[in-house]
Amino acid sequence: MFVGHSLVAFAVGALAATRLGVGRDRALQFGVFAGLFALVPDIDIAYAPVALALQSVQTIDPDTFWNTANIIHRGPTHSLLFGGVLAIGAAFLAGDRRIGHVAGAGVIAGLIAVAGVTGGSAVAGITVVYALGGVVVATAARRRGVPAPAVLAVAFLGLLSHPFGDLVTGSPPLFFYPFDAMLVSHRITLHPDPTLHLLGAFLIEIGTVWLGIWTYTRSHDVSIRRLVHPRAGLGTGYSGAVFVIPPPTLHDAVVFVFSILALSAVGVGLLSHPFTRPIDALGTIVTGTATVTVAAVGYGVAYLLF
Incomplete structure (x- = not known):
């Protein structure tokens, strides 16, 4: 987070x-x-x-x-x-x-x-x-x-x-340090399956990115939908990762996180999408986020099916 x-x-x-x-x-x-x-x-x-x-x-x-x-x-x-x-x-x-x-x-x-x-x-x-x-x-x-x-x-x-x-990614913080009183004693479990728990936590993180994007675009009267390039659909291809990488968990998520984030570079066309205007930078962020979102959902669906 x-x-x-x-x-x-x-x-x-x-x-x-x-x-x-x-x-x-x-x-x-x-x-x-x-x-x-x-x-x-x-x-x-x-x-x-x-x-x-x-x-x-x-x-x-x-x-x-x-x-x-x-x-x-x-x-x-x-x-x-x-x-x-x-x-x-x-x-x-x-x-x-x-x-x-x-x-x-x-x-x-x-x-x-x-x-x-x-x-x-x-x-x-x-x-x-x-x-x-x-x-x-x-x-x-x-x-x-x-x-x-x-x-x-x-x-x-x-x-x-x-x-x-x-609360969903690690041990609960010591909310009332230096006192021993406990506000939350255990991590919140989103799903008993550790891989689905990781996916849930990851989607929450992505959700916060969308919240930040929405806040900014709302203040500037910019349409998020118009900023998303069709290349974001390439994220569906990440569903094939379910056959390639071991099922990730919170304790072993490095390959999953870095590979899915790397895919965003493909979605935004990193080499072909110059930052010539401010709107280009915003479009790049939105398209990259959309690519990662599609990839995470696609992986989750594939994981449930296979």
Whole structure:
């Protein structure tokens, strides 16, 4: 859900701002910053390369990397409590008053101190990186004229929506870290068949891409249907992959994900579709997404039939 986290926050932020009477460009700007804040919690993956480097690991495969990352991944950075505190600190720093900057720095310093006391130096270190990520986004928003109350709103939206997106793809986040209270104890299972569960999760991710596309095209009065090139129908050919690759699962999805995404390059005609105008870039994104969608549905149908 890496892309999905951002696009859901972008869409909700932009649509909510529009509903509140904010102008189109400003609403999209708010959505973009909500999407950027939604990316910040996954900055905890930085723990993996640092830890592996300190251990002098010479050969790193995907399993080794993710097993190391998951030691801290979806911990304090995915806490609703930590996210709320970081949003408040970031909003203070995005204001114009010096006292607000001091208050923001104090709030974030307190967050890091709590992380250190409850989780040790590694957790404190990741929280520092997490907080810096939030501060960078807030600073960028401030430089583009986004007022502090709006920064607070988009920060809350991005940081607090992110953890819920992980409920179908991994172990549930520690929503109330540093407390032991559990909001969700098990991953949500979309289907008992692990391959169909993966397909469901993948289609949810694709759905968030469509949501982001719809939000943008709606604001510009552009028809999505007119942006889809017939080449997207080539995605149906991916149904043949059911006879070629082993049935993918969440734990073994690399071949499936990379092969189906590579197919999008064929759908958009990567070498023959120059980015000569902005509409060409948008058409490329829409056609590529349509190709992947058709491919995933085609694979699912073939999997059920054969």
